Amino acid sequence: MYGVLGPNGAGKTTFLRMLFGLIRPDHGTLEVFGRSWRRHGVNSLAGVAGFIESPKFYPGLTGRRNLQLLAGLDGADAASRVGEVLDVVGLTDRQRDKVRGYSFGMRQRLGVASALLRDPQLLVLDEPANGLDPAGIRDMRALIRRLADTGLTVLLSSHDMAEVEHICDNVTIMRSGSVVHHGSIVALREQAPEQAHRITTTEDIRTEELARARGLEVSGVNDGLAIRGPQKDVDALVADIVDAGIALRGLTRDETPLEALFFMLTESAPASPTANLDAPAGARR
Amino acid sequence: MSATTAVPTGTPTVRRRPGTATVLRGEVAKLAAQARSRALIIGAVVVPIAVVLIFNTQLPPKDTIYGRHIHASGYAVPLFVLAFVHQWVLPLLAALVAGDIFANEDQHGTWKTILTRSVSRTQVFWAKTLTAAGFNLLVLALFATSTITTSLLVVGTQPLPGLSGQLIPGGSALPIVIASWATAVAPVLGFTALAILLSVTTRNPTIGVAAPVVLGMVMQLLSSLGGLNKARQLLLTTPFEAWHGLLTQHPFHAPIVTGALVSAGWLVVCLAFAYFHLRRRDITGG
Numbered sequence: 001m002y003g004v005l006g007p008n009g010a011g012k013t014t015f016l017r018m019l020f021g022l023i024r025p026d027h028g029t030l031e032v033f034g035r036s037w038r039r040h041g042v043n044s045l046a047g048v049a050g051f052i053e054s055p056k057f058y059p060g061l062t063g064r065r066n067l068q069l070l071a072g073l074d075g076a077d078a079a080s081r082v083g084e085v086l087d088v089v090g091l092t093d094r095q096r097d098k099v100r101g102y103s104f105g106m107r108q109r110l111g112v113a114s115a116l117l118r119d120p121q122l123l124v125l126d127e128p129a130n131g132l133d134p135a136g137i138r139d140m141r142a143l144i145r146r147l148a149d150t151g152l153t154v155l156l157s158s159h160d161m162a163e164v165e166h167i168c169d170n171v172t173i174m175r176s177g178s179v180v181h182h183g184s185i186v187a188l189r190e191q192a193p194e195q196a197h198r199i200t201t202t203e204d205i206r207t208e209e210l211a212r213a214r215g216l217e218v219s220g221v222n223d224g225l226a227i228r229g230p231q232k233d234v235d236a237l238v239a240d241i242v243d244a245g246i247a248l249r250g251l252t253r254d255e256t257p258l259e260a261l262f263f264m265l266t267e268s269a270p271a272s273p274t275a276n277l278d279a280p281a282g283a284r285r
Numbered sequence: 286m287s288a289t290t291a292v293p294t295g296t297p298t299v300r301r302r303p304g305t306a307t308v309l310r311g312e313v314a315k316l317a318a319q320a321r322s323r324a325l326i327i328g329a330v331v332v333p334i335a336v337v338l339i340f341n342t343q344l345p346p347k348d349t350i351y352g353r354h355i356h357a358s359g360y361a362v363p364l365f366v367l368a369f370v371h372q373w374v375l376p377l378l379a380a381l382v383a384g385d386i387f388a389n390e391d392q393h394g395t396w397k398t399i400l401t402r403s404v405s406r407t408q409v410f411w412a413k414t415l416t417a418a419g420f421n422l423l424v425l426a427l428f429a430t431s432t433i434t435t436s437l438l439v440v441g442t443q444p445l446p447g448l449s450g451q452l453i454p455g456g457s458a459l460p461i462v463i464a465s466w467a468t469a470v471a472p473v474l475g476f477t478a479l480a481i482l483l484s485v486t487t488r489n490p491t492i493g494v495a496a497p498v499v500l501g502m503v504m505q506l507l508s509s510l511g512g513l514n515k516a517r518q519l520l521l522t523t524p525f526e527a528w529h530g531l532l533t534q535h536p537f538h539a540p541i542v543t544g545a546l547v548s549a550g551w552l553v554v555c556l557a558f559a560y561f562h563l564r565r566r567d568i569t570g571g
Binding site: 033121 | 298301401567
C-alpha cells in the first residue's frame with residue numbers, strides 16, 4: 001500500500017491525471033512499469049487501473065452494463081471478470097440497478113470494480129473515501145486492505161494523513177506540485193513530533209508553569225493550553241494538576257504525531273523538487 | 286467475496302487491445318440504451334406518416350416546390366416533404382445524436398472513465414463518429430422510406446410532373462424520388478461532422494445540437510441574398526437542393542457532384558478539427 005499525500009492543491013490529482021495520460025506534462029517524463037505515454041501511448045497503462053476523483057458512469061445503465069461496456073474497452077478476458085469483480089466489491093445484489101440509483105459509496109465501489117476488471121498489478125485510487133459516511137469509509141478501507149492483501153500494489157492518493165497512516169506502508173508527501181517527503185510510514189513516524197494534547201483547567205497560568213516544569217512544550221490556544229511532549233510526562237502533569245488542587249476540565253488528544261508532521265511538511269517546509277523518488281516495490285515512477 | 290488479482294511480478298505484459306470495431310459496438314450499445322435515440326428511430330417512421338396524412342386533408346401549399354402537386358401524385362409528396370425538411374429538420378436530425386455524442390461524456394464526466402482503459406483517443410473518436418454517422422443515415426433512410434411509402438399508399442402512383450413541365454411515368458418516377466432523397470446523404474453527413482465538431486469543442490450537448498440548426502438557418506438566409514452565387518455553392522445547405530436537376534426534361538448532375546464535394550469538404554475539415562482537438566485536449570473535468 002502506497003500513499004500519495006498532500007493538501008488540496010498539492011498536485012496529487014494532476015500527477016494521477018498525467019499517469020493515466022489524461023493530461024500531458026509540461027516537461028519531463030512519467031513512466032509506469034518502464035513505459036511512458038509519450039513512447040507507448042495507451043499501452044503504458046498495461047497492468048495499471050484505477051480512478052481519479054470520484055468514478056463516473058453512465059447513469060442510465062445498470063452497474064453490470066456499465067462494467068460490460070468498460071470490459072469491452074479493456075479487451076482480453078475483462079468481460080469474463082464482471083461477475084467476479086462485482087462480488088469483490090459487494091455489489092452483486094445491486095448489479096441490475098441503474099447507476100443513477102446508486103449511493104455515492106456504491107459508485108466508489110463500482111469504480112474499484114471497474115478498475116479490477118483490468119486485472120491490474122497497480123491499482124490507483126484517488127481519494128476513494130472522499131464524500132463517504134463513516135460506515136462507507138470503514139468499508140472502503142477494508143476493501144482496499146483486502147485487495148492489498150492479495151498482493152496487489154495499491155497507490156492511494158489522499159489529503160487525509162490519518163487515512164494513509166491507517167492503511168499505507170509507504171508514503172510520498174506532496175506540496176505545491178513537489179515532493180517534500182518520501183519513505184515508509186515507519187520512518188515517517190520516527191520523524192514525527194510527540195503527541196499533542198489540549199488541556200483545559202480552572203487555572204491555565206499555573207498549569208502552564210507545571211507543564212514547563214515537566215519539560216513539555218506549551219502554547220496558549222483559545223480554550224486552554226496546547227501541550228506537546230512524551231506521554232509519560234503528560235500523565236505526570238495530570239497528577240501534578242490534581243495535586244495542586246486545580247480542577248481539570250478537559251484533556252483531549254490533538255492532531256496525531258503524523259498529522260502534526262504532515263502539517264509541518266506541507267505548510268512550512270520548502271518544496272524540494274529533487275526529492276528522492278525511488279519507489280519501494282511494484283511501481284516505479 | 287474473493288479477489289484473484291496477481292502479485293506484481295515485474296513489468297506487466299501488454300495484452301491484446303480491443304479493436305475499433307469493439308469500441309464501435311460499445312458506442313452503439315450506449316446509443317441504443319438512450320431513450321432519445323429510440324424515440325428518433327420511431328419518430329423517423331411515424332412522423333412522416335402523420336405529415337402525409339395531414340397534408341392529404343389540407344389545401345395544397347402552392348408556394349413550395351411540388352406543393353401544388355401533392356394531391357395529384359404520390360411521387361410529388363416525398364419531394365415536397367424533402368424540400369420542406371431540408372430547411373431545418375434534416376440539420377436537426379443530423380445534430381441530435383452527433384451534437385451530443387462527445388459532449389455527453391463531458392456532461393457525465395465519463396471521459397476519464399473510458400480513456401483510462403485500453404483504447405486510444407483515436408479509436409474512441411472514430412467509434413463515436415461512425416456511430417453518429419451510421420445512426421443519422423439510418424434515420425434518414427427510415428424517414429425517406431416512410432415518407433415515400435406512405436405517400437404512394439395514401440395518394441397513389443400517378444405520373445409525376447417534372448420541373449420542366451414534362452410528365453414522368455410512375456415507373457420512372459420512383460427511382461428519381463429515391464435518388465432525390467439520396468442526394469441528402471452528403472449534406473446530412475456534412476451537418477453530422479459540423480455537429481461533432483461543436484460537440485467536441487464546446488463540450489456542451491445543447492450547443493452541439495442547437496448550433497448546427499441555427500447555422501443551417503443562417504446559411505439558408507445567406508443563400509437567399511443576391512450577389513453570392515460563388516459563395517452560395519460553398520454553403521452546406523445548398524447541396525440539399527441539388528436534386529432539382531434530376532426532375533428536369535434533361536437531367537443535370539453537376540449540382541449533385543458539387544454538393545457532394547462541398548459536403549465532403551465540410552466533413553473533412555470539421556472532423557479534422559474535431560479529431561485534433563480531442564487528441565490534444567486535457568481531460569480535467571468530472
